[in-house]
Amino acid sequence: MVTVFLATFAVFGLVILGMSLGYMLRRKTLQGSCGGIGSLGLEKVCDCPEPCDARKARMAREEKLNQKRIL
Known part of the structure; x- marks a missing residue:
């Protein structure tokens, strides 16, 4: 029994x-x-009404990149 447990x-x-x-x-x-x-198509895990600072920064970078692509 002990041998099986150890194995x-x-x-x-x-x-x-x-x-x-x-x-x-x-x-x-x-x-x-x-x-x-x-x-699942969800962008964030929590149900927070306000995104965290890191997410805000990432969203701003993505928006900036999207604007550069359009121009």
Whole structure:
């Protein structure tokens, strides 16, 4: 019984170690298999009436790029 527990613990430990190494080497953000909330057509996760400062800055940059493309 203890042998099965230790073997299972070791396998899970190796899986977690492999996943963490893959994350550290690729530097990609973690996401679900369905593509996350973007696949639902939603732009933000929360129901906040006012976007955060980082989002405001990103929106301003995107607007600036879109204006340059039009000209």
